[in-house]
Amino acid sequence: MSxxxxxxxxxxxxxxxxxxxxxxxxxxHESVYLEMDTATAAADAIRDMVVxxxxxxxxxxAYAVVLAARRAWAADQRGWRAGMAxxxxxxxxxxxxxxxxxxxxARMGQVMEGLPDDQDPEPALLAEAERIHQEDVDGNRHMGDLGAALLQDGRDVLTHCNTxxxxxxxxxxxLGVIRSAYAQGRVKHVYADETRPWLQGARLTAWELVQDGIPVSLLCEGAAASLMREGRVGWVIVGSDRIAANGDAANKIGTYGLAVLARHHGVKFMVAAPTTTIDMEAATGADIPIEQRGQEEVLELAGRRVAAPGxxxxNPAFDVTPAELIDAIVTERGVVENPDLQKMKALFAAD
Incomplete structure (x- = not known):
């Protein structure tokens, strides 16, 4: 059923x-769309957590590359490549x-390589960006169905950050897995961690589930162990920002702790992510760069200091969950249960 x-x-x-x-x-509190017509504005939006x-x-x-191409072509119709750098x-x-x-x-770069120097690059790049966007949505829907099929016991699920x-x-x-599972009657209720310090769970995941009519309860990260001990959840379902070749998965800080708790309490642990998130050049999680963010994110709340002066x-933004704590990695190309290097390689060999 899909x-x-x-x-x-x-x-x-x-x-x-x-x-x-x-x-x-x-x-x-507010749904505001920001319009941007330059790649630098898009880069700022990525860095500043607009997106x-x-x-x-x-x-x-991908769309930002289209904006870069437009600006570079307008400035120099022969030297647009250098202008985009x-x-x-x-x-x-x-x-x-x-x-x-x-x-x-890299994918947008491949399209650029195939274009002649005297051709406006924007139409071809826009077509590729739109293709990337649609492939993501289609892949997520397929991933949602694959992941939902693993949820057999009908118990509630716990998620972390916004996915x-x-x-x-x-x-x-x-959350695509959860959407599909809820629609199929496999999940009736979702628990969402607040996800400190940016509170993506409180501000984003809870908002998104409410918008789409899926029952959600918010909890502090520190309450997850008690939730699991009470037997309320059958699966922890999270996303990932980068997965190494051996199946180690980097995700929002706090994910690793959930995986340790899940293993202790006999709760299954699922990572749902597209194959574009898998970095086969990173042998293990130790090869994944972990972004360190500003101290003020932890010391302040809404711009007001809450921590003791001095x-x-x-403030690492991510942590790495070892593959041995992951029961399943769900991708749009298939499910890897109990992941390791050989199984991850096989996922990509199955063309």
Whole structure:
């Protein structure tokens, strides 16, 4: 059964002339779309968390390349390639952990390589960006069905951070699995971690589930162990920003702790992510760069300091969950149970 309901949100849109991004920093209180017509504005939006979630960052970057091409062609119709270079570098520098960003830039780069120097690059690049966007949504829907099929016991699920339409081109990765499972009657209730310090679970995941009519309860990360001990959840379902060749998965800080808790309590642990998130050049999670963000994100709340004066903060944006704690990696190309290097290689060999 494939039921793709409970899906009303698109955070990344192409208006026909420019890029439109739902400003996720203002959710859940305001739904404001920011229009941008330069790649540098898009790079700033990625870095400043207007748009976040690895697949959504990739789709945004693809459209940003279109904007870079438009500007470069208008400035110099013979030297547009060189003119695009600063914009492409700004995009590459915007979020170092999200491998989808670099995948999207590389794919757009392949289209650029095939274009003659005297041809306006925008139409071909726009067609490719739109293809990347649609493939993401279609892949997420297929991934949702594959992941939902694993949820047999009908118990509630726990998720961390935001992995839905807001984090992707549409439908979502882990939240796509939850959407499909809810539509099929396999899940009746979702528990969502607040996800400190940016509160993506509270502001984004809870908002998204409410918008689409899926029952959700919010909890502090520190309450997850008690939730599991009470037997309330059968699966933890999360996304990933980069998966190594051996199946180690980097995701929002706090994910690793959930995996340890899940194993102790006999709860299954699923990572749902497109194959564009898998970095076969990274042998293990130790090879994944972990973004360190500003101390003020931890020391302050809504711009007001809450920590004791003089205290410092340690603020990694991501942690790495070892493959041995992951029961299943669900991708649009198939499911890898108990992942390891051989199984990950086989996923890509199955063309």
């Amino acid at each position: 039921t793709h309901t409970h899906d009303s949100i698109r955070a990344v849109q192409w208006t026909g002339t420019q890029l439109s991004l739902l400003d996720q920093r203002l959710l859940p 976040r979630g690895a697949p959504a960052i990739g789709v945004t970057a 600063p914009d492409l570098k700004a995009l590459a520098d915007s979020r170092p952990t999200a491998v989808n960003l670099f995948w999207a830039l 839905g339409s807001l984090a992707t081109g549409g439908y979502g990765t882990a 205290a410092n903060a340690w």
